Amino acid sequence: MASTSDPAQITEETSEATPSELQQNSIPTISVLFASSSLSLSAISPQFSFPHSPPKKQPIYKLPTKPSSSPSFSSFSCLSLSSSVSLPPPKLTSLRPAFSPTTLIAPIPLFPRRPLDPSGGAALRRVSIVWFRCDLRLSDNECFNAANDESMSVLPVYCFDPRDYGKSSSGFDKTGPYRAKFMLGCVANLRENLRARGSDLIVRFGRPEEVLVEMAKAIGADACFAHREVSKDEVGTEERIEATMKEEGVDVKYFWGGSLFHVDDLPFGLEDMPTTYCGFQEKVKALEVRKTIDALHQLKGLPKRGDVEPGDIPSLVDLGFNQSATVAQDGKPAAYNSLVGGETEAIERLQKYSSECQAYQNKGSSTSFFGADFSCKISPWLTSGCISPRSIFHELKKATSGAFSVASKQKDRVCSSSSGAGLDWWTCELMWRDFFRFITRKYNSSKAAKPDNSPATACTGALS
Numbered sequence: 001m002a003s004t005s006d007p008a009q010i011t012e013e014t015s016e017a018t019p020s021e022l023q024q025n026s027i028p029t030i031s032v033l034f035a036s037s038s039l040s041l042s043a044i045s046p047q048f049s050f051p052h053s054p055p056k057k058q059p060i061y062k063l064p065t066k067p068s069s070s071p072s073f074s075s076f077s078c079l080s081l082s083s084s085v086s087l088p089p090p091k092l093t094s095l096r097p098a099f100s101p102t103t104l105i106a107p108i109p110l111f112p113r114r115p116l117d118p119s120g121g122a123a124l125r126r127v128s129i130v131w132f133r134c135d136l137r138l139s140d141n142e143c144f145n146a147a148n149d150e151s152m153s154v155l156p157v158y159c160f161d162p163r164d165y166g167k168s169s170s171g172f173d174k175t176g177p178y179r180a181k182f183m184l185g186c187v188a189n190l191r192e193n194l195r196a197r198g199s200d201l202i203v204r205f206g207r208p209e210e211v212l213v214e215m216a217k218a219i220g221a222d223a224c225f226a227h228r229e230v231s232k233d234e235v236g237t238e239e240r241i242e243a244t245m246k247e248e249g250v251d252v253k254y255f256w257g258g259s260l261f262h263v264d265d266l267p268f269g270l271e272d273m274p275t276t277y278c279g280f281q282e283k284v285k286a287l288e289v290r291k292t293i294d295a296l297h298q299l300k301g302l303p304k305r306g307d308v309e310p311g312d313i314p315s316l317v318d319l320g321f322n323q324s325a326t327v328a329q330d331g332k333p334a335a336y337n338s339l340v341g342g343e344t345e346a347i348e349r350l351q352k353y354s355s356e357c358q359a360y361q362n363k364g365s366s367t368s369f370f371g372a373d374f375s376c377k378i379s380p381w382l383t384s385g386c387i388s389p390r391s392i393f394h395e396l397k398k399a400t401s402g403a404f405s406v407a408s409k410q411k412d413r414v415c416s417s418s419s420g421a422g423l424d425w426w427t428c429e430l431m432w433r434d435f436f437r438f439i440t441r442k443y444n445s446s447k448a449a450k451p452d453n454s455p456a457t458a459c460t461g462a463l464s
Contacts, residue, residue: 125151127219127303131212131226131241132158132201133234135257135385136186137343138193138295143255145293147225153303155219156194156201158187159208163233165319177325179380180316182341186384188313189342199299203311205318209240216250218306223251227258227385230441259437260389260430262290266438273442280435292390339380346381350392353378354399389430396426 128151130144136158138144147154165175175183191201204211212224224245228238242252256263263270267283274280302308316325326337353376381387 125222127151127153127155127221127305129212129215129219129221129224130154130156131208131224132156132190133227133229133385134383135227136190137346137386137388138190138197139343139347140257140292140388140391141295142257142293143225143227143253145296146253146255147223148296148300151223151300154199154300155215155221155303155308156199157212157215158190158201158203159211160203160205160314160319161207161237162205163207175319177316177321178337178339180319180321181326181337182339182380183384184313184316185339185341186343186381186386187341189344189386191310191313193343194299197297197299198301200302200310202308203313205314208237209244212241213244213248215306215308216245216248218308219303220305221250221303223253225253225255228254228256228441229258230437230444232444235441235444257388258385259434260289260393261287261434263438263441265290270438270442270445273438275439277432277435280438281431284431284434289390289393292388292394341380341384341386343381343386346378346387349376349378349381350387350395354395357396358399389433393427393430 128147130147132144135141135143144156163174165180166173168174187201187203191203194201202215215221216224224241226238226241229235238254245252261284265287267287268274274283317323378387378392382389382392
């Protein structure tokens, strides 16, 4: 028996083999060959691997017709044959670290892919910040819903801006103790509602343009979502945040959600905003009020990077007030101290008021106002954004069987405060609120065209 280490003997025996025998014996040996090649190349790159089937252009190796009984044949021949294979060296610069346990699966990219179509499912952002301002609610909150739809994780943030507290140049409180206590309740309720849905609220005391940038750096945020506001100071804060976020490569997306009518639905641009309420009412009376947006039941979790602490909600003392700031002179709590802030309380009040309106309507009463002292007393919650004007409109419209219209057909009934016929007066109040928000935004928007010098006035007799 010839030695298996003799190459000439291997070639001679192979030449005498029939094609069928060669085919039967080549398959298992080639498999071993590729296994040994794969092991030798794995030292170069953990991601390099051979496919399950051999390439089309594979060199033909001359193998023995009969397997040898020597135990050293397979190991020696594999080593000699694998070393004779000529393969191009892999390009190390093109290799990426593999996150998958098997190299047959494509590795996860380090950064999310962003196609040209932002509506695609692959356009999800990794981390987004939602900056809560005067929109301390989850229902009918387009900004918060959009952030959850477009992101893999969301960080809700609320900032107690020190510029909103303390004394003004005139010596008055910028924020009184009763309003401050109410806002603390609104923020606390928002945190409870977020935690009940799998998220949380990050609370900080500081300037938003500083706090939000630090948060974005810590968690590697891709975008910041927020609702636009209208006053001069608020618009200035928005511009500073856009400037600082742009330096960090973070997109800032603003939404509109504090009015009955959406700013994009107005039949005119803000630079052409009428300066009288009657002119405004005449142009928008044919508009439809958008439907409300339901609150999400399950929210995206907080980002794992950064280990951001939720933070404590400050007390009145932390905001610069005395312990006795909300106590009357007789030592008893003041009347306004009993108001409970938050979206939960706002929804309960609206539903109670709506039921009362429906009961009066079923009795055929023509009373214009219902509720305690002929008022729903929901203004504090509406101002802080615990409930939206659209939610109020649609809830009362449902309670009155659709008789609640956007604007009365009789023009004088809408523009005159003495003509509160039925629930149409509620629409008038919400439209007045829209008028002042839009006109304020018109004169405080740096991007809008230079407005005329005519002052914003009301119709004759509108405010008697």
